Amino acid sequence: MGADHSKEQQFLTLLEKHKGILHKVARMYMDNAEDREDLHQEIIIQLWKSYDSFRSGSEFSTWMYRVAVNTAITSFKKEKSRTERFSSDEVTDVASEEYNQEKDHQLELFYKAVQGLNPVEKALIFYFMEGLSHKETGLNLGLSEVNVRVKLNRTKEKLQSIIKQQGYEF
Amino acid sequence: MNFDDMKSRWDKEPSGDVKIPQQTALLGKAKHPVDQLKRNMRAELWTQTAAIIIMAFYPMMFHLDASLNNYYYLVYALFVVISGYYIIGFYRFYKQMHNYASDTRDSLLELYYELRLSMERYKSFGFLLLPFANIMIGLKFYSNQLQKGIPMDSFPDKTLYAMLLIVIAEVLLMMWALHTWVNRFYGKYARQIKSVSDELKEEI
Numbered sequence: 001m002g003a004d005h006s007k008e009q010q011f012l013t014l015l016e017k018h019k020g021i022l023h024k025v026a027r028m029y030m031d032n033a034e035d036r037e038d039l040h041q042e043i044i045i046q047l048w049k050s051y052d053s054f055r056s057g058s059e060f061s062t063w064m065y066r067v068a069v070n071t072a073i074t075s076f077k078k079e080k081s082r083t084e085r086f087s088s089d090e091v092t093d094v095a096s097e098e099y100n101q102e103k104d105h106q107l108e109l110f111y112k113a114v115q116g117l118n119p120v121e122k123a124l125i126f127y128f129m130e131g132l133s134h135k136e137t138g139l140n141l142g143l144s145e146v147n148v149r150v151k152l153n154r155t156k157e158k159l160q161s162i163i164k165q166q167g168y169e170f
Numbered sequence: 171m172n173f174d175d176m177k178s179r180w181d182k183e184p185s186g187d188v189k190i191p192q193q194t195a196l197l198g199k200a201k202h203p204v205d206q207l208k209r210n211m212r213a214e215l216w217t218q219t220a221a222i223i224i225m226a227f228y229p230m231m232f233h234l235d236a237s238l239n240n241y242y243y244l245v246y247a248l249f250v251v252i253s254g255y256y257i258i259g260f261y262r263f264y265k266q267m268h269n270y271a272s273d274t275r276d277s278l279l280e281l282y283y284e285l286r287l288s289m290e291r292y293k294s295f296g297f298l299l300l301p302f303a304n305i306m307i308g309l310k311f312y313s314n315q316l317q318k319g320i321p322m323d324s325f326p327d328k329t330l331y332a333m334l335l336i337v338i339a340e341v342l343l344m345m346w347a348l349h350t351w352v353n354r355f356y357g358k359y360a361r362q363i364k365s366v367s368d369e370l371k372e373e374i
Contacts, residue, residue: 008194016190023185033187038201040188045200046270053271063271070270070277075202076362107179120369123274128173129180142275147372156173170172 011051014060015044021064024129028122029072031115039072046071066140069126073119113162121155128152203359204268204281210355211264211288215257222253228306235313242309249302256295263288278367285360289352296348300341 015022022043026036047067054063114122120141127137134148141148163170191197199205225246229239268281315322 011194012190012192019188019190020183020185022188024180024183026188036187041198042200042202044191045197046202048194048197049200049267050269050271053269066273066277067270070272070274071202073274073366074204074278074281074363076359104179104183106176107183110176110179118369119366120274129177131177140273142273142370144372150373 007051011048014064015047018061018064021061021068021130025068025072025126027111028114028126029075029119031112039075042075043068043071062136062140065127065130065132069123069140073123109163109166109168113159113166116162117155117158120151121158124148124152124155125159128156207285207356207359208264211260215260215264218253218257222250225249225306232310233313234310235316237316238309238313242306245302245305245309249299252298252302253295256291256298259291260288275367275370278363278370282360282363282367285356285363289356289360292352292356293348297345300344304337304341 022040025043026039030036030039047064050067054060114125117125123141124137127140132140134145134152137143137152138145138148143151160170228234228246229242234242263284266284268277268284270277272280312322
């Protein structure tokens with residue numbers, strides 16, 4: 001009982017420390033607040049259920065990346081089709097959306113543009129933004145280093161093109 | 171705007187919208203498609219088990235002629251063995267924990283093949299039950315004839331052919347319904363998983 005409680009507390013402490021991963025994965029994969037909240041909850045549940053697979057000697061963040069991205073990639077619930085979700089009207093309306101001054105406007109535009117990527121492209125961009133090397137990204141996704149480089153370059157070009165379509169320089 | 175600039179903004183982004191619960195017991199029920207499928211499966215397992223138990227009373231419920239009881243329970247024993255095999259298979263899938271901590275490609279492929287296996291298991295289970303269902307209905311029909319004192323060989327050929335056609339039509343209809351039902355509940359998700367895993371194919 002005591003060991004279980006200690007394990008749970010250790011898990012929650014680590015989660016609190018790395019909750020930025022939850023926030024960013026949800027921003028990448030869900031385009032509205034309600035779905036993002038659901039995804040936070042879902043990822044926490046899967047992390048807790050998989051916690052026994054985490055080896056204390058390894059990095060919690062590395063393990064958490066995998067569980068979070070794998071959960072997000074396989075959560076198709078409420079996800080509309082990409083064309084429906086990413087209409088050109090929506091793109092041009094980004095700048096006129098109600099804007100929270102505390103939020104970084106450019107980051108908001110970036111997240112909007114990311115919604116035009118497929119789930120694997122989102123994962124590639126996420127790992128790139130988190131500063132993972134091609135090798136580390138490859139290990140997380142199950143791809144070779146060379147393939148990560150090729151796919152990532154292509155994805156970055158696609159993302160730049162989407163942002164340009166929104167009328168911004170990138 | 172460029173990626174370096176974006177990365178520094180990304181690193182500084184606050185994550186205040188994430189609420190970490192005080193206890194894991196406060197976490198709600200998982201809504202992930204795999205968990206929902208497993209919950210549906212658990213409900214079906216209970217229904218199937220209840221159906222098997224109820225089928226044991228079929229001769230009493232439908233007043234089967236006593237001379238046919240032994241034949242019925244011989245068929246029923248086979249039905250129980252086959253159903254048990256499949257139900258244990260479904261139960262194992264239900265209890266199995268999906269590994270989200272492996273690399274994405276392995277995780278997706280494992281999930282995809284588990285789903286495909288379950289879909290095929292459902293279909294073959296349904297197809298295997300069809301002959302049993304027909305035999306049970308046939309026994310009831312035969313029982314009625316026996317109780318009325320009408321021998322089976324007194325049926326005109328036309329009636330027998332009509333019965334055969336009805337059975338074939340019923341089997342085909344049930345096969346179509348089963349195929350449609352399985353694809354409706356599992357097919358869409360399996361296709362989505364396959365489509366994402368295809369994106370991870372090596373290109374060089």
